[in-house]
Amino acid sequence: MNPFEAFKNLGKIQSQMKEIQDKLDRLSETGCSLGETVRVTLNGKFEMTDIQIDPTSLKPEDWDLLPPLIKAAHADAVEKIRSAVQRETAALTGSLNIPGFPGFGM
Numbered sequence: 001m002n003p004f005e006a007f008k009n010l011g012k013i014q015s016q017m018k019e020i021q022d023k024l025d026r027l028s029e030t031g032c033s034l035g036e037t038v039r040v041t042l043n044g045k046f047e048m049t050d051i052q053i054d055p056t057s058l059k060p061e062d063w064d065l066l067p068p069l070i071k072a073a074h075a076d077a078v079e080k081i082r083s084a085v086q087r088e089t090a091a092l093t094g095s096l097n098i099p100g101f102p103g104f105g106m
Contacts, residue, residue, distance in 0.1 A: 020088060020089055023044070023088050024044030024045065024085060024088065025043075025044055025045075026044070027043060027044030027081065027084055027085070027088070028041060028042070028043050028044070028049065029041070029042055029077050029080035029081045029084055030042075030050075030077060030080075031072075031073045031074060031075065031076025031077030031078070031079070031080060032073055032076060033069045033070075033072035033073040033076065034057065034065075034069050034072075035057070036054065037053065037054050037057035037058065037069060038051070038052070038053050038054075038066070038069040038070055038072070038073040039051070039052040039053075039073060040070065040073040040074045040076075040077045041077065042074075042077045042078065042081050043081075044081065044084075044085065046078065046081060048074070051070070051073075053066070053070075
């Protein structure tokens, strides 16, 4: 295939990339651990936007469990964001058909 073939779609690619960025800016996912004892919310840039801890779910002697619960909820949120990013990116770029670029119609 002619390497310049991809340049025919440059305007469409730029538009799609802007659309992807806009969607990622609005993306938000919440991860949980120990039921919903700890909830961590991340945005599409993997920044933590909220953390909630249900104080009634832990006894005072269990407070040492809090750091691992926060890490687990964060990891759950990260996995959800990664999946959402893949889904959004694939949905928007699948039709571009750019050779050599995974997710771009390959």
